[in-house]
Amino acid sequence: MFARISRLICTRSSSIISTRQPTFRHLKALPTIQQRANHGIAQEYLPSGQPDFTESQRTVREAISKICESFPDEYWLSCDEAKRWPSEFTDAIAKDGWLGICMPSEYGGSELGIADATTMLQTIAESGAGFTGTSAIHMNIFGLAPVVKYGTQEQKERFLPPLIQGKDRACFAVTEPNTGLDTLKLQSLATKNADGSYTLKGSKIWTSTAQRANKVLIIARTTPLDQVTKPSQGLSLFYTDIDRSAVDVKEIPKMGRGAVDTNSLHFEAWQVPERDRIGPEGSGFKSILHGMNAERILLSGEAIGLGFAALRRATRYANERHVFGRPIGKNQGIQHPLAESWVELEAARLMIYQAARMYDGGMETGEYANAAKYAAGEAAWRACERAVMAHGGMGYAKEYHVERYLREVLIPRLAPVSKEMCLNYIGERVLGLPKSY
The missing domain is CATH 1.20.140.10 (Butyryl-CoA Dehydrogenase, subunit A, domain 3)
Known part of the structure; x- marks a missing residue:
């Protein structure tokens, strides 16, 4: 179904976010309210007829509900108990292109808005998948928004299609052990080398899916904190490969969401090419905001x-x-x-x-x-x-x-x-x- 939706949506404006809503006149008629009530377990409790949902949101909800019917609570319990990645679910989501719901059409995405993506994730969680299901795909859906907005054309062409297709799996490394929510006090350093590349040194914590991810969106200081006039200055953003010979990834045992890993990262001499920096040097905080x-x-x-x-x-x-x-x-x-x-x-x-x-x-x-x-x-x-x-x-x-x-x-x-x-x-x-x- 999503491939058909994508073809309709791709005629919209080329901006990533648009207030225009796609039309679905070529699709079969949406189910009636009563049919929706019986369609899937994620249809309960919403107001009758979902009066505030657009046609696009209703279509997203119907299609995602149908996928989720193949993954009942027992599936998620077994994944949680065995600490097993829900690969069957993530493959099903990627298969029809749902990972590109917010991404530009020129790179294989569908250019739907945050309202539609939120509908998608709410429906997944509501099916019984909870945060295990949503956390397994959350980063791939919207994590590369900074690349879409601030990346070069070459970076978009290199980074976005593999993410949308599910070939790449991304994680996000921002929080540090000694700074927590005080993001401006980050201490990880990215030192520029003579050839323009960077050497990263530092630690990150609470980085989900790093056991499986091959890519990471990471922020580090290119100018030490004591050399800037404002704490928001001197931070740079990179989207790069996780070099496991240079990055020590350790899983953090936790009380819930056992199927989706959460990790600490430690690195001393991680080499990152200049072409993997997103936006100008020192603009990283603006990018993640x-x-x-x-x-x-x-x-x-x-x-x-x-x-x-x-x-x-x-x-x-x-x-x-x-x-x-x-x-x-x-x-x-x-x-x-x-x-x-x-x-x-x-x-x-x-x-x-x-x-x-x-x-x-x-x-x-x-x-x-x-x-x-x-x-x-x-x-x-x-x-x-x-x-x-x-x-x-x-x-x-x-x-x-x-x-x-x-x-x-x-x-x-x-x-x-x-x-x-x-x-x-x-x-x-x-x-x-x-x-x-």
Whole structure:
């Protein structure tokens, strides 16, 4: 299906983001509301008829739901327990070109917007794949936005097609052990050599998929911090091969998302060619800022997808589990928390897609992206916690899957920015309060 969608979309404007929506008049009619309700497990809980979704979003949701039907919760549980990469799923997503959903058509992408990509990732998470499914493809979908915006024509031609086709797998190396969210204090150095190449020395942490990736988007200092007038100066961005003879990649054991690795990177003499630098030397911080709001919107969609998955399972169990001669869902102590979670998730969803539409329309989205990230992370956390509690002791059993959801839902409360930093942004930028950190 996606190949057919791509042919329709490729006639659009050549810019990566467009407010115009593709038409689908050549496709078969979309299912009715009732048919959609029965189509796939990811169709539940959205407002009747999805009134705020465009035709493009509905088509994306239908197609992704169909793919996800082949990967039930049991598949994701087995991957998590065995710490096995979900290769069957990632291959299925790459096969029809979904990794290029946001990329320019001239390189094999589809030029859809962030709203459509968020719909895609929400649907994947909502199918039961959670953050295991979305994290396996997240970087490939939007990680190279800095290359699209700031890369040379040669770099785009060299880097984008293999990523879109799934031949390359990228990871993102920004955070460092001693700096955390204080990105401007990064200490990894990229020293320029006589031939124009760079020697990288330093450490990175929380780099997902580095065990499998062959490419990395990495930021390092080309000018030491004590030699710049502003901390944002002197940082440069590179997209390059992971030279495993020079980079020590160590997996970090963690509580959830066992199938998708997270790693620390250490390098002493990593040689990177000049042609792999993205943008002018010293412009790296500006380059990564370009994608931050989009990343927060995308991850927010993933969060509510997982929240809706938990709510679906909790509601089903509350209807089926009978105690004292009636379903436990008849008790307000069970029913009201689940109802509250639907309200919270739906409110977060509306904010997410408002932010996405603003981003796609070229508007400033900082306040809405951060608010959506906060609302989605908190709503998803409560939904997953309530789902475990609604199951009682069974919620602690792996076969009901909600314990896996709970282990994964901590991710959007911590990354890529903490909920406290979202509140800091809103307090300072929206409410005009003094900077608190």
